[in-house]
Amino acid sequence: MGNTFGQLFRVTTWGESHGGGVGVVIDGCPPQVKLTEVDIQPELDRRRPGQSRITTQRQEADRVQILSGTFEGRTLGTPISMLVANTDQRPEAYSEMKDKYRPSHADYTYEAKYGTRAWPGGGRTSARETIGRVAAGAVARKILKEQFGVEVLACVQQVQKIAADINSNKFTRKQVESNIIRCPDKAVADKMIRLVERMRKAGDSVGGVLLGVARGVPAGWGEPVFDRLEADLAKAMISLPASKGFEIGSGFGGTALKGSEHNDAFRMRGGRVRTATNRSGGVQGGISNGETIHFRVAFKPTATILQSQDTVSRSGKNVKLKARGRHDPCVLPRAVPMVEAMTALVLLDHALRHRAQCGK
């Protein structure tokens, strides 16, 4: 009962890793927006497995099909249903997981909750679930750009202990896409890639930190007190597989400062109210202040590793489990389009909510 996101731009995802496919229904999309599969597919390509030597070699084309909600290339205002068929299904590759819970995966918790579990490929806990998010996010991102002038972007900022220093206002999508780890600083990216390759060879994995930004958000988006813009961003990010932390603006690091050092002074600039610094991260009291929104998301090292691990079986025995075959040694490059998608979903939803109440 938690597969819908958003209040006004409502996104419902569905689908298991093995089964007919995965997909999404968007309800509340503004009408008359130009939209075809061509607007969606590139984002799915950035998310799909097998896209580079540092992602899992599972091969799926992940072709999206728009089944409803558009007519003659434009949105109707009615629900947009999108479908991606499952093609590369190898249930036999997962036969060992049928009876053993993978450590730090959701096998055990799903079974504890539902009393059942689709073990091939992890079922609903598979990263394939995010296909629907990325597809819906592509729609939201397009509308944000065309109708609100808002740009949403993410990049890899840190892999394990290798970190880049990135200016939230300046890095570009082109820079992000210029290398397979998706870090806009090429020198640091190279180091990150080498680390991930070492991990892949060792059958191990690493995590890291993504930076998400939104530029051009006008002052006024966000719905205190519970649906603060940053609270909805936090939920969106922590709802992504493998994410363990979220911070906006100065975040955890800001707790080392005194108030007199931390406050963002207001200054008039270019005829409008600006802040001299942006430790607030573009939000104050749950509402955007017109500065660039920037936040960081921590992703743990991928739980699937190709080493023998202690675990228990469904029948309650202590056993060993060793995964075989394909795995992602680092989820970060593929998480970039997911973070962008979720950011776009949050922002467009809030744009519509603001328009509803305040008429602008």
Next chain:
Amino acid sequence: MGNTFGQLFRVTTWGESHGGGVGVVIDGCPPQVKLTEVDIQPELDRRRPGQSRITTQRQEADRVQILSGTFEGRTLGTPISMLVANTDQRPEAYSEMKDKYRPSHADYTYEAKYGTRAWPGGGRTSARETIGRVAAGAVARKILKEQFGVEVLACVQQVQKIAADINSNKFTRKQVESNIIRCPDKAVADKMIRLVERMRKAGDSVGGVLLGVARGVPAGWGEPVFDRLEADLAKAMISLPASKGFEIGSGFGGTALKGSEHNDAFRMRGGRVRTATNRSGGVQGGISNGETIHFRVAFKPTATILQSQDTVSRSGKNVKLKARGRHDPCVLPRAVPMVEAMTALVLLDHALRHRAQCGK
């Protein structure tokens, strides 16, 4: 339109700092629960200003009144309305804020959003807004304890750079309440208190980190994929005033580990499935796994400081602002009951959602 929290245990807060009062309506509370003001007031007392020498000296008794939803000392299953009247109103103390936006406060963003603003006391952006949360949280916490055997607890783990090493499974409410900063490690607490006192005298402020835990949560709570238990906790925490970061389990620190170091091995213990370590923080794939849930919340240094700051006026002029009078040099001790309240609201809501779908 963001003043309601929860799906099944639904909490709606209302109220400005200056006005008739603040309050909350709970819809969906289970019937036949013993409940009177005596169950609520102690939590409000932990939240209220003026409770110690390191909190603001604003004096309000914050007496709660239950207006509906109970009969002969038990809940009816109908909405519970609770009211706390505003008493210590001094609009004149805020006269300077009428025309100037306080840095890193929400004065400017509220005005940008709504085109208007209740400037005395910050209106809805006042920390008084959290009274309704704490009152509702007290009800949720009571039900969690009595009907589900779940204990919710929080404490101050870090103030600026002074940090305590706290075992999530062991610290007690008594330890937390044994000192005015609410850190269970007495030696560290003393250092924290001295730091906050220095800040108060300097008219400055500090932030820090709270630790939140929930013990006894059964495996199975949480609603993938968007309403993951940790995602709803993240939203709940980041919706609190002054919070800037959330991490669950290993969080940001966990990104320094490799998968082989980070995974929580499963082991049978006491006849049930347990994890050898708890880097997952009690949740896997959005669902509780039966281990202690533990997370950290970063709070920035209080924005209100008694020093002159650069800001702008409503008419768009660069000006100076110096707050006078009463302020909280550190929000952390008063945030402890807020974190507990929000944790309880998330957990009880998920307990009811789980019961609805899975019948247990």
Next chain:
Amino acid sequence: MGNTFGQLFRVTTWGESHGGGVGVVIDGCPPQVKLTEVDIQPELDRRRPGQSRITTQRQEADRVQILSGTFEGRTLGTPISMLVANTDQRPEAYSEMKDKYRPSHADYTYEAKYGTRAWPGGGRTSARETIGRVAAGAVARKILKEQFGVEVLACVQQVQKIAADINSNKFTRKQVESNIIRCPDKAVADKMIRLVERMRKAGDSVGGVLLGVARGVPAGWGEPVFDRLEADLAKAMISLPASKGFEIGSGFGGTALKGSEHNDAFRMRGGRVRTATNRSGGVQGGISNGETIHFRVAFKPTATILQSQDTVSRSGKNVKLKARGRHDPCVLPRAVPMVEAMTALVLLDHALRHRAQCGK
């Protein structure tokens, strides 16, 4: 968990007949609307008991107090909390109901559901519950009129078998308020009043039918497929105490016609698309078409009568019950402001939803 109405203009009511009071919280109200108690009280006066010789003689002033959400006489965009204290409480008048279920009342069903019940005055099942609706409806109605040019109106069309022929486009509030039964046709109104007086003297009751209309609704409001405008109106009306039927446009009577007789031909008139007839009732396919919205609501005869009735006791015995004292021999005149309030809540909510998605 069903005490909130609306998606964007969200109304949560609370309160039992006997207890601290009854009230409502509105979340999502547009900011900067002029609003004080003076805008609300007249509607409550139309709803309150004791207003005429044909309503219950229970005497309550029902004074409304706005506790939050306004500042200097205008709405802030934050939650508006309104409170009406309970004053005329006579629990002893209900002592017999403590142990006996009133026929066709909700005493038994509340107890079956919640295992408990606030018997004095019917608790939450009291018509006092509608105070919150009427107060919120007054706000919605004001905004509809001022910002959207929409007029909402209701009247008594039928009492038992005495019916008036009323033109949905023409009757006025002044006509409705010109007599105590609230039927705009004075001659019919007199007959209705005499009937109700006879019932009152006999300790019996009658029901009837209300007509609700909304004039000036632009084409385009309504959210197919489930949140059709007429579906939300139906829910709103059937959620009122004692209502048993709803029909829009031609309703049940329209089933006697053939399609060729029933269809509303489109015609250009005054430069815009109009219908020659209005059997559709102002909605087609769930969306307003620019014509007057008109619908009818059936209210059963009041369940409380001053005659001896068969019933059962809490301990499961067949017994007799005879209510004493004060009762409403006909709910219709007091239901008029309730129908108007719920109509306004539905329409404003849909106005905001339409603005959110379609930007106008």
Next chain:
Amino acid sequence: MGNTFGQLFRVTTWGESHGGGVGVVIDGCPPQVKLTEVDIQPELDRRRPGQSRITTQRQEADRVQILSGTFEGRTLGTPISMLVANTDQRPEAYSEMKDKYRPSHADYTYEAKYGTRAWPGGGRTSARETIGRVAAGAVARKILKEQFGVEVLACVQQVQKIAADINSNKFTRKQVESNIIRCPDKAVADKMIRLVERMRKAGDSVGGVLLGVARGVPAGWGEPVFDRLEADLAKAMISLPASKGFEIGSGFGGTALKGSEHNDAFRMRGGRVRTATNRSGGVQGGISNGETIHFRVAFKPTATILQSQDTVSRSGKNVKLKARGRHDPCVLPRAVPMVEAMTALVLLDHALRHRAQCGK
């Protein structure tokens, strides 16, 4: 933004008449329920066009495919996505509707709302939209029967002026399915069928009234004050295409009675509280009382008729329109499974809501 129904058993439908297909996503379905396409298809067959000589001759097999949410023939607790492909698409048959608004259809209102419209086959306003409802309803109905012992049933009670006298407690599904009009009284059914055949030949249409019942609902379902069981039923029914009226229990007819005649006396029978009559329709104060729930729904005569009608064109000219080809002379027989589906959706949702709050 109104394409989702239900709070806990949440159903989202999507799809236009012409396009990839129509479908539905169910979120919140209890796990471990046996479910395959075989449980769904029979209900779709009862809904599909071309099933008899008195329905439209449009021929579509309407084969349902379950794409997610089940594994090895049982539900997983994750979203169930169901798809029915569109096959019999003849956009050219609708070419005249491209530029003319069909009277009493939603062509004009959709265009007024969204500024665009999928004219072939009526797009989203097509009755094909109800496929998703019927598919989801089949799941709900199965769970109601297996887990709660509740039987949901509907039948045609009246076609134009031909009415049957039907006992809500006794008629059977077998009787309903014994004739093509779906009226359990065979003699009356024959008359109805002859009337509909005359209408079909005349290119005209008729409407009528459906009776819906639910047997075995325990006392206690329903969520006052807004989500009363009968209010949600009213919304569900009025959200169906062509429905114009809803009444529960005595409904409009009950307004002719006095309170002393209308009240349902309580009596002990078989060791439990029963009512001597059932004018309440199985609900009191919004909550089921354990008696059979019975209600009536009015459906207008089908708007599509094969006669020339006055209308206007998109360019604002008065014109004539004459539909060609296939039409339903009476929607009632195909509406029977729709009414059952929506009834089941309402009841199961309330069953889960009741379980959530009251634990049973």
